[in-house]
Amino acid sequence: MSAYQLVWLRQDLRTFDHSALHHAMAAGPTLAVVILSPEQWRLHDDAPIKIDFYLRQLQALQSDLANLNVPLLVLRVELWHDIANALKKLCQTLPIANLYANREAGVNEISRDKWVIQSLKQLNINSHFFEDCTLFALGSIRNKSLQPYQVFSAFKKQCYEKLAMHLPTCYPIPEPQPALTLTLDASAFHIPSLTELGFDKIPPLQQALWPVGENTAFERLDAFIADQVAYYDRERDYPHLNSTSQLSAYLNIGMLSIRSCVNALFREQYGNFDFVSTGQQVWLNELLWREFYQHILFDFPKVSKHQPFKDHTQGLMWRDAPDELHAWQQGQTGIPIVDAGIRQMLATGWMHNRVRMIVAMFLSKNLLIDWRLGETWFMQHLIDGDLAANNGGWQWCASTGTDAVPYFRIFNPVSQSEKFDPNGDYLRCWLPELAHLNAKEIHDPYAKNPQRKLDYPRPIVDLKHSRLRALEAFKAL
Structure with a gap:
């Protein structure tokens, strides 16, 4: 039996412009493998909607690879530190000559790949990693x-x-290779559902937003x-x-x-x-x-370890305010643009970027709640949750990150709402209880009439006072 090239797929579920796949198929008969690690995903706070999106694309990719006569094997390994042994066993079962994969940037990803390289080297299998992300x-x-x-x-x-x-x-889609004959159990090719991996099912309407x-x-x-x-x-x-x-x-x-x-x-x-x-x-x-x-x-590996980029901000006195955090998490702060953004994310798995900044700055500055709690909540609900971008965005808003907004520049969420949603169309979409209000009232519905009765919470914080509180906390550093 001739030796195979093995492509290890990770966050690169495609056939066009895929560095590792291109080089593997150029080198000889190729197999592909993907490793599903639900327990690791939980540790990384990956959102179920993101995992569902990944699994659905995996189904499509398995079909695309079949058109290239490249079988896609599916392994389930709960935690990344066990992947090296799992791949070693696979390579002992099949005659694998080389492993191909695309590099990833996080600390855990780099450690995982080092373990794999060392483990396969014991079998005289070379590992080739490419710049692709x-x-x-x-x-x-x-x-x-x-x-x-x-x-x-x-x-x-x-x-x-x-x-x-x-x-x-860009690398073109490779030409199909001659069909391979593999004597493997059908279970080796089975892509499990979200529920089989222990996560709640995603509503079809939510899936339809992300084909x-x-x-x-x-x-x-x-x-x-x-x-x-x-x-x-x-x-x-x-x-x-x-x-x-x-x-x-x-x-x-x-x-x-x-x-x-x-x-x-x-x-x-x-x-x-x-x-x-x-x-x-x-x-x-x-x-x-x-x-x-x-x-x-x-x-800067510390970014992967829940540490602020600016070391001195480690000493910030964040508030322990579980009720306010919960109100923020559920879109019940009484600040319409903040609540609309959170509700958009909970409903669709996505939030508009300008609104992400407003929402994040409100939590980290006006509520003075640790940005890491917001970062985690975003990761647990965003379909595009990415450690680098999500962490970078949160630390930018919290003034703890690289090239971050100066601590004294704090968005006023009401002014931002008036400027970027002047007619209140975005607010009406996600806050139907305010849909009857006019364009002047909707951004701050209790401003001129604090006693008015609405099916909507009053603001949980005074914006002016909370801004001064944040400034004092940063000055204390």
Whole structure:
């Protein structure tokens, strides 16, 4: 029996522009394996809607790989530290010559991969890891002192210089290989359901918001580039306009590669790094913020360990306010834009980015509750929950992170709501109990009439007083 190449799939569930799959199939007959780790997912606070999205895409990918005559094996290994032994056993069962996978940035992911490399080396199996989740190799963007950047603008400038020299190229879908004959039990190919893995079922209406399949991801990308990107800079902050790409969930599980997004962005310029609209540039900057946080995660392992990026903020005196935290978690704070954002997330698994910032700053500044509690709640409910981006965003809002907002710059959620949802359309969508209020009243319904009767809570905190409290807490550092 000839030796096989084994592709280990992780957060890269696609066939187009897949570095590890491309190199494995170029080297010889190839098998693919995915390892499901529900207990590890719980430890990482992964949302059931995100896991369901992953499993549904896995079904689609198994079919796509079958068209390439690449069998997809499915292993269940509860915790990552047991994966090395599981892969070793698999490689003893099948004649595996090489392992191929794409690199990941987190501390636990890096440790897991080191254990696998060492374990397979005992069987004389070589492991090949490729740069695939970022535009530029992790650890490759450095300042003149060969240190990682801690400020986004400087990081972005170097990325621009690299992109101007050469836009990233995408690997095509590999040609089908000759059919393989595997004598394995059918259970080795079974993709379990969410309930089989011990999670609650996701409502079909929620699933319908997030269809799977590489073609679906590309259709969404192409529609955004064709119809919305030119206006992105002007409309992206208005949550009622639905003007963002909403591709984060597809990027997060690797149904779509970051290189595909950049190539689509410059398709009309025939692959030249040349902006024709401000919206195009602003969307690229958003992709580079994602890139920046991935590199931060890799270069500063403390970010993976629930520590603030700015060490001195470890001493912040966060409030222990369980009732206020619960009100925030359920969208019952009495601050409409905050509650609308939380309810959007609980209902759909996604929240508009401008609203995420407002919601996060309200928790970490106005309520002065530890940002890590908010970070966890987001991860437990977001379909696009990504450690690097979620942590980066929360630490930005809490003024504890790299290149974060200055501690004295605190969003007023009512002013933000009036500015970015002027007619209250977003609020009416998610707060039906306020739908009858006019555009002036809806953002702060008790402001001019504290005694009015509404089926909606009064604010749990005074915005002016709580702002001063946050300023004092940061000054005390």
